[in-house]
Amino acid sequence: QQQVKQSPQSLIVQKGGISIINCAYENTAFDYFPWYQQFPGKGPALLIAIRPDVSEKKEGRFTISFNKSAKQFSLHIMDSQPGDSATYFCAASSPFDYKLSFGAGTTVTVRA
Amino acid sequence: DAGITQSPRYKITETGRQVTLMCHQTWSHSYMFWYRQDLGHGLRLIYYSAAADITDKGEVPDGYVVSRSKTENFPLTLESATRSQTSVYFCASRVTSGGYEQYFGPGTRLTVT
Numbered sequence: 084q085q086q087v088k089q090s091p092q093s094l095i096v097q098k099g100g101i102s103i104i105n106c107a108y109e110n111t112a113f114d115y116f117p118w119y120q121q122f123p124g125k126g127p128a129l130l131i132a133i134r135p136d137v138s139e140k141k142e143g144r145f146t147i148s149f150n151k152s153a154k155q156f157s158l159h160i161m162d163s164q165p166g167d168s169a170t171y172f173c174a175a176s177s178p179f180d181y182k183l184s185f186g187a188g189t190t191v192t193v194r195a
Numbered sequence: 196d197a198g199i200t201q202s203p204r205y206k207i208t209e210t211g212r213q214v215t216l217m218c219h220q221t222w223s224h225s226y227m228f229w230y231r232q233d234l235g236h237g238l239r240l241i242y243y244s245a246a247a248d249i250t251d252k253g254e255v256p257d258g259y260v261v262s263r264s265k266t267e268n269f270p271l272t273l274e275s276a277t278r279s280q281t282s283v284y285f286c287a288s289r290v291t292s293g294g295y296e297q298y299f300g301p302g303t304r305l306t307v308t
Contacts, residue, residue, distance in 0.1 A: 085237075092235070115295045126285050126299030127238070172237060176295050181226050181245070182253070183297060187237040 086110055087175050089186025097194050102160035104189045106173035109154065113175040117183070118147065118158050121170045130171070131158075163193045198222070201286050201300040208276050209308055216271045216303045218286030226289040227269040228297065229253075229261065231282040238285065244269055276307045 089106045096102045106116075117132035133140045133147040133156065140147045144167075146159040160167055173186040199220040208214045218227065229241040240253030242261040250261050258280060260272045273280055283304050287297040 089237070117296065119299075124302075126287075126301050128299065129296050132296070181289065181295075182228070182240060182243060183295070185238040187235065 085187065086184040087173055087186045089173050089189060091189060092187065093190040093192070095192045095194060096160075096163045098163060098165060100163050100193075102158075102163050102167070102191050102193070104158045104171055104173070104191075105155065106157065106175075106186050107153075107155045108175050108184075110175070110177065110184075111154070112177040112179060113184075114178055115176045116147070116149065116156050117174050117176075118145075119172040119174060119185075121172065121188075123169075127172060160191070163191075165193045165195050167191060168193045199286060199288055199298055199300040201284075201303050203303060204301065205304050207306045207308060210276060210278060212276050214273045214276055214305070216273075216284055216286075216305070218269045218271070218300060220267055220269075220286075220288045220298075220300075222288065222290075222298075223266055224288035224298075225266070225291040226297075227263065228287040228289070229259075229269065229271045230285045230287065231255065231280075232285060232302075233282050241271065241284075273305075276305075278307050281305060281307045 118130045119127035120130040121127040131142045144161045149156045170190045174183040202217045228243045230238040244250045244263045286300040289297045
């Protein structure tokens with residue numbers, strides 16, 4: 084069973100628009116929530132990550148919002164650019180386990 | 196600084212054949228992982244390893260075998276390839292402590308005919 088549920092499966096956004104990807108989890112032991120970005124033909128690479136002691140983390144145009152009580156977190160891509168077109172994976176990990184549980188991925192297409 | 200490499204990058208094999216995918220990292224990371232990526236399923240963990248000679252099953256281990264005699268290498272073997280094992284395979288590694296980030300290799304695209 085997938086421990087992290089991710090939606091939507093795909094989205095299309097116009098250049099300059101906002102892309103929003105949502106993830107939900109059940110395991111309250113999770114304490115690390117990264118987002119990975121993957122371009123076609125490449126391996127995933129860490130984009131941004133958050134711990135549950137903060138509700139928001141921003142790096143450039145990318146922001147993670149975290150809602151501990153709802154067990155949800157989301158990635159916002161502001162001012163989306165064609166170069167942001169990629170597949171994005173959310174993930175989660177607990178201090179008791181060195182594995183990452185990944186969401187199913189969201190393919191983002193930014194139209195110029 | 197090669198980081199993490201995988202070979203071959205592309206492989207076509209026939210049903211029933213044995214095939215080994217190689218993974219090599221130059222960072223001396225303790226943890227290593229094998230994932231397969233299929234449309235609609237994201238990244239699914241096949242096997243992982245905490246150190247040399249320590250391996251464990253992930254989410255989808257059936258049909259796969261791993262070994263880790265050296266810290267830097269983590270080969271994945273399909274003992275008798277099946278069409279359902281057609282996929283893109285990623286190897287990843289992680290430091291022992293101080294961070295959860297996994298570093299991924301470039302992937303191997305495997306086609307079983």
